[in-house]
Amino acid sequence: MNAPDHQMAATPKIAMRDVKKAFAGKVVLDGINLTVAPGESLVIIGGSGTGKSVTLKCVLGLIKPDSGSVQVDGKEVTKLSGSDRDEMMAKFGMLFQGAALFDSLRVWQNVAFGLIQGRKMDADQAHEIAIKKLAQVGLDAKVGDLFPAELSGGMQKRVALARAIAANPEIIFFDEPTTGLDPIMADVINDLIVDCVKDLGATALSITHDMASARKIADHVAMIHEGRIIWYGKVSELDHSGNEYVDQFIHGRADGPITKAASFKHL
Amino acid sequence: MNNKTPLFTGSFLLDMCESVGHSIHKTLQNIGVLSIFIAKSITHVFTPPWYPRLILKQFIDIGYYSLPVVGMTAIFTGMVLALQSYTGFTRFNAESAIAGVVALSVTRELAPVLAGLMVAGRIGASIAAEIGTMRVTEQIDALTTLSVNPYKYLIVPRIIAGTVMLPVLVLIADVIGIYGGYIVSIFSLGFSEGSYLKQTWDILEVNDVVSGLVKASMFGFIVTIMGCYHGFNSGRGAQGVGAATTYAVVSASILILISNFILTKVFFS
Numbered sequence: 408m409n410a411p412d413h414q415m416a417a418t419p420k421i422a423m424r425d426v427k428k429a430f431a432g433k434v435v436l437d438g439i440n441l442t443v444a445p446g447e448s449l450v451i452i453g454g455s456g457t458g459k460s461v462t463l464k465c466v467l468g469l470i471k472p473d474s475g476s477v478q479v480d481g482k483e484v485t486k487l488s489g490s491d492r493d494e495m496m497a498k499f500g501m502l503f504q505g506a507a508l509f510d511s512l513r514v515w516q517n518v519a520f521g522l523i524q525g526r527k528m529d530a531d532q533a534h535e536i537a538i539k540k541l542a543q544v545g546l547d548a549k550v551g552d553l554f555p556a557e558l559s560g561g562m563q564k565r566v567a568l569a570r571a572i573a574a575n576p577e578i579i580f581f582d583e584p585t586t587g588l589d590p591i592m593a594d595v596i597n598d599l600i601v602d603c604v605k606d607l608g609a610t611a612l613s614i615t616h617d618m619a620s621a622r623k624i625a626d627h628v629a630m631i632h633e634g635r636i637i638w639y640g641k642v643s644e645l646d647h648s649g650n651e652y653v654d655q656f657i658h659g660r661a662d663g664p665i666t667k668a669a670s671f672k673h674l
Numbered sequence: 675m676n677n678k679t680p681l682f683t684g685s686f687l688l689d690m691c692e693s694v695g696h697s698i699h700k701t702l703q704n705i706g707v708l709s710i711f712i713a714k715s716i717t718h719v720f721t722p723p724w725y726p727r728l729i730l731k732q733f734i735d736i737g738y739y740s741l742p743v744v745g746m747t748a749i750f751t752g753m754v755l756a757l758q759s760y761t762g763f764t765r766f767n768a769e770s771a772i773a774g775v776v777a778l779s780v781t782r783e784l785a786p787v788l789a790g791l792m793v794a795g796r797i798g799a800s801i802a803a804e805i806g807t808m809r810v811t812e813q814i815d816a817l818t819t820l821s822v823n824p825y826k827y828l829i830v831p832r833i834i835a836g837t838v839m840l841p842v843l844v845l846i847a848d849v850i851g852i853y854g855g856y857i858v859s860i861f862s863l864g865f866s867e868g869s870y871l872k873q874t875w876d877i878l879e880v881n882d883v884v885s886g887l888v889k890a891s892m893f894g895f896i897v898t899i900m901g902c903y904h905g906f907n908s909g910r911g912a913q914g915v916g917a918a919t920t921y922a923v924v925s926a927s928i929l930i931l932i933s934n935f936i937l938t939k940v941f942f943s
Binding site: 468499503505526 | 811812822
């Protein structure tokens with residue numbers, strides 16, 4: 408793993424060291440080492456069930472790792488509790504795979520949720536911000552009064568994106584942002600992600616298995632396989648990584664070292 | 675096929691011990707997880723921030739909308755009770771005891787237990803399904819990332835509403851249940867209005883009603899906490915949510931019956 412030069416100097420925004428996690432005896436993370444510099448966009452690629460989501464949730468504090476350290480801005484996330492933890496959460500924004508919108512609330516209330524409930528902002532002011540954020544993801548103010556169930560999948564993703572950026576987070580997490588969308592809508596979402604992240608000057612950590620998405624939104628790419636980071640590099644180096652696992656994955660080939668190790672054919 | 679395996683081999687016994695041990699281990703583990711969940715939930719009930727609007731919404735959901743179900747249960751229970759005790763008591767010329775039997779059975783036992791069971795079906799199931807779906811669709815994780823504690827936002831309003839509203843429901847059920855007995859006695863069994871009410875009034879003590887209300891409060895807590903717990907720990911997908919709903923109703927019902935016995939023992943012996 409070759410770390411980029413610039414992150415030696417500043418404190419990394421996110422630093423994971425030797426993070427391990429097992430569920431019911433099954434090892435999911437087998438010593439993850441990863442750093443993300445401030446303002447950088449790192450995309451983690453890897454097949455299903457390789458530990459991508461768990462990695463993300465460890466940084467978010469939704470899952471507690473068995474061992475190892477996860478630091479955000481130099482502070483250990485795994486040991487935080489109470490108000491320190493809330494403070495840390497305020498730095499984060501997250502776009503969930505299935506959008507995870509609250510279906511009992513209207514669209515604008517979803518976007519303003521973190522502002523009203525988390526930050527105790529006045530509802531009128533939060534409504535104004537929500538409408539602004541909706542406009543930023545290309546949605547009309549009228550959409551704000553609808554319920555999430557009335558929207559298409561692509562629109563739900565946009566609302567979820569608006570919600571993730573509503574509180575101007577320093578770090579945004581994207582969990583498979585383009586899964587379940589048609590290629591055009593996926594590209595629209597990718598563009599919105601790039602714009603929003605740039606606009607906020609935020610650090611972004613994404614997981615995906617959509618290579619078009621990864622190429623578009625990443626500065627750096629890390630490939631995860633069997634709970635370990637097996638390759639890390641700039642997005643421009645992706646095509647000549649010299650790593651046969653990466654090659655197989657980005658070209659989507661059925662035959663290669665990944666499938667050989669997992670021996671899918673014998674299943 | 676000559677070497678038949680004997681039924682009780684060493685390995686069979688070992689397997690049996692293992693599976694028994696495994697299920698005991700699993701049960702103890704579940705009790706531990708549930709205890710931590712309950713302790714955490716109760717702590718959050720007493721620490722700010724609270725969400726008054728959500729608590730109010732749950733008051734209406736759990737209290738107001740359960741009224742028809744609980745009312746129906748109570749009136750028919752009271753009516754049946756009068757009919758049945760009449761059949762029995764006429765044999766001993768003890769018809770005058772019917773009013774007392776109805777009043778005491780309804781306030782002490784039937785109103786709280788039956789209301790608890792009905793609410794377990796109505797509210798426990800809906801809580802488990804709603805929170806379970808939120809778990810499965812990552813809405814609970816979304817709450818956390820938006821700096822909102824899911825215990826405070828989802829669980830605390832439901833527990834408070836359950837614990838407070840069930841006694842209110844049961845108080846109403848007491849009145850309706852006694853009224854059901856009254857209707858049957860007056861219109862079908864030929865009692866005089868004045869003496870039936872007087873007998874009811876004479877035999878009822880504050881303790882009878884209060885003990886029922888305390889039970890109701892406990893049952894309200896049981897129903898809501900079991901709904902929240904099973905929803906919160908729901909498995910994946912539609913099947914997971916379905917199972918969570920079943921567990922919520924079954925476990926709440928059984929716990930209501932067990933705790934009813936324990937509370938009765940504590941109150942009246």
